[in-house]
Amino acid sequence: MDPLAAIRDTFFQECEEQLAELESGLLAMEGGDQDPETINAVFRAVHSIKGGAGAFQLESLIRFAHVFETALDEMRSGRLAASADVLKTMLRAADVLADLVSSARAGQEGGHPQQAALSDELKAMSGAAGADDDGGEEDWGDFEFQPMSAAVDLPADTPPARAFVVRFKPRADLYAKANEAALLLRELTRLGDSNVELDTSEVPLLTDIDPEAAYLTWTVTVSGDTDELAIREVFEFVDGDCELSVEAQGASEGAGETGLDIGALLARVQADAIPTIETAPDEPFELEAPAPPPVADLAPVAPPPLSVVSPAAEVHPEPLAANQARKTEAGATIRVDLDRVDRLIDLVGELVINQAVLAQRVMEAGLARASAVAMGLDELEQLTREIQDSVMAIRAQPVKSVFQRMPRLVREVAAMTGKPVRLVTEGEATEVDKTVIERLADPLTHMIRNAIDHGLESPEKRAAAGKPAEGVVKLAAMHRSGRIVIEVSDDGGGINRERVKGIAIEKGLIAADATLSDEEIDNLIFMPGFSTAAEVSDISGRGVGMDVVRRSIQALGGRINITSKPGKGSTFTMSLPLTLAVLDGMVVSVEGQTLVAPITAIIETLQPKAEDVHSLGGHARVISIRGGFVPLIDVGMALGYRATPLAASDGVALLIEGEGGARAALFVDAIQGQRQVVIKSLEANYRQVPGVAAATILGDGRVALILDIDTIVAVSRGEMRKAG
């Protein structure tokens, strides 16, 4: 890749981060955050986008970012109040900026329909200052820059050999905490040529010695290619349990400035921040004889031996502490091409299969369970699993990346419907495989649109019902028994069951005289063809019904259902696998075929007695389990492996819970065991087959189909209804 193209990629990646920062900052300010660092971060985000855009000549992005930045600058300097209206405009501007970034990324530099209008609004906000555009720099070129010929020590091909004198006096605590001074000193002497001196003058007479006290002081002179940081790192863990001073020797020209550590230096810069700028603006800067810093009154008069806590830092601990707190935000991360991760995951999948094949071969070879080979294999299996988990963790991402797109959506839909809405998010840090996250955006978008458009009542109706005018849409994510559960809820009026039932009857989805439970009525909205033409609006009616949402969730191996309380609101609950790459499966045999049922769906397995199974006529059967009846579905028949059902006593039933919590029992010939299987797409390699979710390769090298339990149950239920 040409280097500039690579930097361009980096730029757009950074833009994503900056846009997220921009939005969350503005939202925080909207919520009352008055931390100056928030507005600074917001400003910096736009500023950085503009800077990068400049490097790649993205004109319309530059222009808009400039106007936006100017307005933010006004706000930052306090000339523009961060009122609710101003922030709303800023948020809309952030949306436009995001759009401009994505069109620039796609290579379309056409501008944005709202760009001009928003630019004007922003300019109006910035007032006169907005007009003060980049004036060019040509007309102000006669600064007296510091001449460097005298200032830079050139050439410095070899770094000046520096020596540090380290004085180390352990306190009793250091020994009490089982630290070993000798080890620290050994570590220290590895940093360069060292000369170690031991001061034993404090050691008392033998009769007076307290065995738990500390009497020794070492002075170590370390020279060579090292620095103070490296030296201090040696003592990192005994910080506070010793007296430590590190002084540079010979390297410094300035008196009393030797070995200043970074904390002290920073504290000093912060301490004199204001006075220096305001004092004597015309005073020329003298590099050769640097003016003593005006902090002289803060700093001790005598050159301090550098102690662990420098006096300057003691005087001004707050700014430093604040800085430290902010520092934790950015963790140590690397960017890796997703293809590489995918390839790794693929390979680990193959490794898992291979390990299973090997295990099977060893078993077939008749080796004892306790043989060295079998035991080694057990360890391999353990390791393989761990590798797999770790690799999966690489691709796992917090759902935040998709959740953070939603505030904008909510703003837009709220504006279009005229309903004031507040979005509440929870569990943004919940992690799930990136592939799952990517495919969540569309269904979530649709559900949130729906929640605002159909779920929430108009402000008048809400007022009449005694609810606050502002509706609440909540988006929450959590881990629950090896799956991720995502809930979209609203505090609206709940499902209008009469109307839903009416529509379903009208559309011929259910019989006019059907008696349905509330739950069944609520779930009618997921039926294909339910989406109502009468309700097609700009917002929800994009030709996508809830059935499409359900299908896309199912395609992810997930389930979705709805619970609704009249007058209180509705909650959509999606339960999704954490990854699309592996599955814990129950391996079963049916009519000589090996099949896999996802273990997450199985509640229990049981050996039915003949008297527990009752026929409903045709081939439909139910099984009585602890007093309740659930449909008994013969998997062999459902998939067309056999024409007549297996006798009740000849097989095993897997009690499963399908979507919406409906239970059924899958009837199979036998259970072979539990296994983690690597999912291979059937669609990608063959075509979609109803009742089959995917395929896998088993230890013996055979291909086994993974059952799509929900489809099997749905199809059999339909048939049962016909039979009944």
Added chain:
Amino acid sequence: MPAPSSLTCLVVDDQQTMRSLVRSGLQQLGFRTIYEAPDGEEGLRHMLARPIHLVISDYNMPKLDGLGLLRAIRSHPPIQKTAFIMLTGRADKELVQRAVQFGVNNYLVKPFTVGTLKEKIEAIFGVLA
């Protein structure tokens, strides 16, 4: 006069994009040893750990900004004589004025070309070999 390969550079900017752009420019000019830091504080840490001849630093950064970094450098004798070029987002005269007070050696307005970068460096060190 000096060979760029004999000079060590430190590029300080909170944006990876900008650091990469400056690095790429410096490389085109023959610089070999280039360090990067995402903010002034990290930059300062670098400077205390190894000899740096030239700092090219952004102004607006979290934690310690460019001016703060410049002032920290100028107030600390061991690193005091380090050449410093301030990167600014726009032609901000006031900022450059303040930077001059603190002993900045030159400034560079974003976006910049390799030519301008060369010009500014040469204004400090003399014509690069």
